[in-house]
Amino acid sequence: MKKNIKQINKEAIITCILYLFYFCWWYYFAYIYKADNNDFIFGLPSWFFYSCVLGLVVINVLVFIAIKLFFKEIDLD
Template identity: 75%
Template sequence: MLLFREQKHISVLFFYIRRIMKKISKQLNIETFLTCALYIFYFCWWYYFAYIYVSKNNEFIWGLPSWFFYSCILGLIVINLLVFIVVKLFFKEIDLD
C-alpha cells in the first residue's frame, strides 16, 4: 500500500512538471518566432535599401550614399528600437531551476 501512495505522488508531481513545461515551451516558441520575424524584417530592409533602392536613387546623406545610410545606419536604429519594444512587451522572465 505504501508503494502505491508513493507512485501516486510521483505521478502527480510529473503531471505538474509537465504542465509547467508546456507553459514554458509555449513562451519559448513565441519568443523564438518573434526573434526570427525581426531578423527576417531586418534582412529584407537591408536587402531592399542595399540592392533595390540603389538602382533608383543616387543621392548622398551626410556624405554617405543614400543606400548605405538607409540600410546600415537607419536600419540599425530601427531594428534596435523594434527589438527593445518586442523584448519589453512580449518576453518574460523564465526561471529554469
C-alpha cells in the same frame, strides 16, 4: 514546464520575424533601392545610410519594444 516551452517558442518566432524584417529592409535598400549617384546623407551614399545606419536604428527600436512587450523572464530550473 509546458508553459515555459510555449513562451520560448513565442519568443523564437518573434525573433525570427524581426530578423526577417531586418534582412528584407537591408536587402531592399542595399540592392533594390534606386538612388542617384549624387544622393548623400551625412556624407554617406543614401543606399548605405538607409540600409546600414537607419536600418540598425529601426531594428534596435523594434527589438527593444518586442522585449518589453512579449518577452518574459523564465526560471529554467
